[in-house]
Amino acid sequence: MGPDQAEDANTVAGVGEFGLIHRVIAGHEQPAGTVLGPGDDAAVLDAPDGRIVATTDVLVENVHFRFDWSNAHQVGRKAVAVNLSDIAAMGARPTGLLVGLACPPDLPTSVVDELSAGMWEEAQSAGAGVVGGDMVSATALTISITALGDLGGRAPVTRSGARPGDVVAVAGRLGWAAAGLAVLGRGFRSPVAVVSAQRVPEPPYTAGPQAADAGATSMVDVSDGLLADLGHVAESSEVSVDVRTELLDVPQRLVEVASALGADPRHWVLTGGEDQSLVATFPSAQAVPEGWTVVGSVAGGKGVTVDGEEYAGDAGWQHWR
Numbered sequence: 016m017g018p019d020q021a022e023d024a025n026t027v028a029g030v031g032e033f034g035l036i037h038r039v040i041a042g043h044e045q046p047a048g049t050v051l052g053p054g055d056d057a058a059v060l061d062a063p064d065g066r067i068v069a070t071t072d073v074l075v076e077n078v079h080f081r082f083d084w085s086n087a088h089q090v091g092r093k094a095v096a097v098n099l100s101d102i103a104a105m106g107a108r109p110t111g112l113l114v115g116l117a118c119p120p121d122l123p124t125s126v127v128d129e130l131s132a133g134m135w136e137e138a139q140s141a142g143a144g145v146v147g148g149d150m151v152s153a154t155a156l157t158i159s160i161t162a163l164g165d166l167g168g169r170a171p172v173t174r175s176g177a178r179p180g181d182v183v184a185v186a187g188r189l190g191w192a193a194a195g196l197a198v199l200g201r202g203f204r205s206p207v208a209v210v211s212a213q214r215v216p217e218p219p220y221t222a223g224p225q226a227a228d229a230g231a232t233s234m235v236d237v238s239d240g241l242l243a244d245l246g247h248v249a250e251s252s253e254v255s256v257d258v259r260t261e262l263l264d265v266p267q268r269l270v271e272v273a274s275a276l277g278a279d280p281r282h283w284v285l286t287g288g289e290d291q292s293l294v295a296t297f298p299s300a301q302a303v304p305e306g307w308t309v310v311g312s313v314a315g316g317k318g319v320t321v322d323g324e325e326y327a328g329d330a331g332w333q334h335w336r
């Protein structure tokens with residue numbers, strides 16, 4: 016760090032580790048169930064049924080977000096949303112978040128403030144709070160979040176419970192964030208509906224516990240792409256999954272954006288990540304709760320097909336490819 020950064024009270028280096036921690040832990044009311052929030056060596060959360068769900072996702076600047084595409088508040092919301100969709104995908108309700116922030120020294124403190132505000136907004140929308148974290152120096156802004164959730168006495172819905180004869184259903188949007196990524200990647204900022212979806216996903220948090228209560232046999236959130244994430248269910252459950260395109264909604268908005276960009280909207284719906292929707296399997300169509308749409312079925316065998324055929328393109332996002 017140069018002396019300039021240490022002296023500039025508006026950068027993270029100027030404020031220092033503990034100054035930064037004070038900024039983010041003050042001024043928020045913890046939800047009921049948080050016995051002890053940030054400030055001690057660990058947080059304490061009530062876990063009435065004695066079982067806690069825990070998950071971690073890391074976001075790195077220029078890999079998961081760009082500040083010329085999104086502002087810090089939006090990035091904060093997204094960082095929380097991608098974690099809380101994993102909690103929902105187990106059939107649980109989010110309770111608390113632990114936020115690891117690795118900041119370059121010249122990062123303005125205003126960015127940390129906005130990130131923190133966005134995180135709190137998204138957390139509170141799902142009934143959770145930020146109960147702790149860590150602040151360190153780094154060369155690239157990195158956000159590592161651990162989310163905790165309460166199963167409320169439910170059995171966890173895993174990736175491995177799908178059975179031949181089950182139906183596959185989706186709650187939430189598909190393809191919107193991918194359309195937004197394509198738009199932003201070409202230097203455009205509109206249409207705002209798809210760009211907003213890329214900036215801040217809208218996971219159907221309550222649909223996770225709802226599906227669990229309805230007897231979902233397996234569930235996963237769609238972070239990498241419907242086909243890619245169903246691939247994890249198929250592998251873990253030792254079944255095959257077929258997605259029927261006649262059951263898949265390809266929204267008019269996506270059709271329009273795709274036609275402007277010369278892209279295939281169906282490809283976004285099938286393989287686009289980052290909408291953080293939920294896909295689950297249910298023993299029958301009658302068991303599928305309101306708000307969920309049947310998109311396919313489970314059979315014996317292996318792998319994921321579309322209309323009975325292997326999909327020609329990539330099934331979803333993979334790092335280092």
Ligand SMILES: Nc1ncnc2c1ncn2[C@@H]1O[C@H](COP(=O)(O)OP(=O)(O)O)[C@@H](O)[C@H]1O
Binds near residue numbers: 071101238239
């Ligand atoms: N470094 C790691 N150490 C241990 N487990 C890991 C690590 N990275 C990923 N996992 C586990 O591998 C599984 C798949 O990870 P991932 O594809 O990131 O899931 P998701 O898309 O739900 O975030 C998860 O159970 C995750 O906790």
Ligand SMILES: Cc1ncc(C[n+]2csc(CCOP(=O)(O)OP(=O)(O)O)c2C)c(N)n1
Binds near residue numbers: 072077080081238
């Ligand atoms: C700057 C930028 N480039 C590319 C993307 C697209 N992108 C980055 S990560 C990702 C998939 C999901 O992220 P991952 O880290 O795999 O989350 P997980 O599956 O573990 O939940 C996608 C589609 C983006 N959001 N921002």
Ligand SMILES: [Mg+2]
Binds near residue numbers: 071072073
């Ligand atoms: Mg992950």
Ligand SMILES: [Mg+2]
Binds near residue numbers: 104235238
């Ligand atoms: Mg997941």
Ligand SMILES: [Mg+2]
Binds near residue numbers: 238239332
């Ligand atoms: Mg992934």
